[in-house]
Amino acid sequence: MINEEYQFKFCPHCGGMLKSSILRDHEPARLVCSECAFIFYLDPKLVACSVVELGNRIVLLKRDINPQRGKWVLPGGYVDRGEEVEAAALRETEEECGIKTRIRDLLGVYSYTGRVGVVVVYVTEYISGDLIVGDETQEVKLINPEEIPWDDLAFPSTVDALKDYCKLKYERSCIDQ
DSSP: OOOGGGOOOBOTTTOOBEEEEOOSTTSOOEEEETTTOOEEOOOOEEEEEEEEEETTEEEEEEEOSSSSTTOEEOSEEEOOTTOOHHHHHHHHHHHHHSOEEEEEEEEEEEEOTTOOEEEEEEEEEEEEOOOOOOTTEEEEEEEOGGGOOGGGBOOHHHHHHHHHHHHHHHSSOOTTO
């Protein structure tokens, strides 16, 4: 079954009605045009985020938008069509907290059953600029990894990326330290 939230009604090719159809037993339902048989694939949304290192601390943002308003996240956001994922991570970091960064490493790629987003997280290092509170942010915080507010993180990808970062950086968990 296709999630109603993402249901499209008309074919982008000919304007015919789209119908949900199982094309192969081992695949999810697809939207197929009843007129021209065009298959409308609902692609995942790509998200690029950064674990920004500034000395021994990292940057966390408190969201001022839904979903998860008031919860903490890494700087990041959606990749624009035709944009390189790395460029999106750097752009989103600058837009959301005002600093320029450089990518050091790919931390991980996170995806979850039933969720549309595929989240790519990089470890970045600070280059220049002053931390600011962006349009979609209530607060920007520089914290030591031992101070990560685990119970107030917004998304599973934020939790998983920060766990992976702690393991990579410190060869141990930052939880319950």
